[in-house]
Amino acid sequence: xxGAVATVGGMTxxxxxPPLAGTEIEHLTGALDRLRATFRWKADGLDxxxxxxxxxxxxxxxxxxxxxLAVVEDHTFTAKLRGEPFDTGEWDGPEWxxxxxxxxxxxxxxxxxxxxxxxxxxxxxxxxxxxxxxxLAHVSTPDGRxxxxxxxxxxxxxxxxRHTGHADLLREAVDGRVGEDPPEGWRPTS
Numbered sequence: 521x522x523g524a525v526a527t528v529g530g531m532t533x534x535x536x537x538p539p540l541a542g543t544e545i546e547h548l549t550g551a552l553d554r555l556r557a558t559f560r561w562k563a564d565g566l567d568x569x570x571x572x573x574x575x576x577x578x579x580x581x582x583x584x585x586x587x588x589l590a591v592v593e594d595h596t597f598t599a600k601l602r603g604e605p606f607d608t609g610e611w612d613g614p615e616w617x618x619x620x621x622x623x624x625x626x627x628x629x630x631x632x633x634x635x636x637x638x639x640x641x642x643x644x645x646x647x648x649x650x651x652x653x654x655x656l657a658h659v660s661t662p663d664g665r666x667x668x669x670x671x672x673x674x675x676x677x678x679x680x681x682r683h684t685g686h687a688d689l690l691r692e693a694v695d696g697r698v699g700e701d702p703p704e705g706w707r708p709t710s
Contacts, residue, residue, distance in 0.1 A: 536702065542572045545648060548673050554701070555680035556637055559589065561702035562687035563630075570694045571629060572622050582690050584618035585683050586629045591617045592619035594675055601669065603658030622663035630710045644673070 538550025563571070563582045571583030580583035599606035610620065621629060647655065653670035660666045691697045 523552055534675070534701065534704065545653060548653070548670070548677070549644070552677050552680065553674060555677060555684050557702055558700070559585075559680055559684045560633070560708055561706055562684065562691045563633075563695065566626060566694065571626055573690065573694045575689055575693045580618070580686055580690065581621060582687060582694070583621040583624065583626075583629050583639055585687055585690075586633045587621040587624065588617040590633040590682060591678070592679055593633075593636040593640040596672055597640045597647070600659040600672055601643065601647060601657045602666070626710060630708070634708070 536554045539546050539552055542550065563586055566582060567585075571586070574581055595606050598604040610616065611630050612620075624632075647669055651669070653668060653673070656666040657667050657672055658666070659672075675710055688698070
């Protein structure tokens with residue numbers, strides 16, 4: 521790519537943009553990667569105070585969201601998909617990523633999320649090559665019905681949609697950053 525972002529019917533040809541006309545896998549993974557990129561852009565380049573900033577009475581922070589989504593990425597493509605052991609090393613209940621993030625450095629939070637996403641992309645690619653979206657995952661309901669890989673990907677898209685909205689509000693409160701997508705040429709700085 522030459523650095524320019526081509527516009528086609530209001531859509532851009534940015535690296536995080538889903539295809540205009542692709543396969544189901546390309547659209548689902550493209551939608552997930554677009555949300556990942558937008559979330560990462562919203563959280564990018566902040567110091568410890570920025571990552572700990574809150575809005576109103578909420579205890580939610582961008583640092584907490586980075587750590588939570590890193591845990592969700594790993595849990596989705598280990599325990600839920602394959603039934604592999606999942607251990608954060610410090611797990612102390614579902615609120616742990618949110619409550620413990622304040623003690624982490626910005627570098628630890630960004631690296632934790634970045635490496636979790638890299639692991640997830642590799643695990644998802646391997647799973648897609650080994651059975652596609654219709655394959656059944658390890659996770660099941662109490663009556664024994666298993667979720668498909670498609671369901672896991674859709675659930676992760678939903679999780680990012682919810683938390684990218686939170687990140688919009690938090691980042692705007694920190695320094696006024698607004699926008700739907702990262703700007704042309706953006707790459708994580710932290």
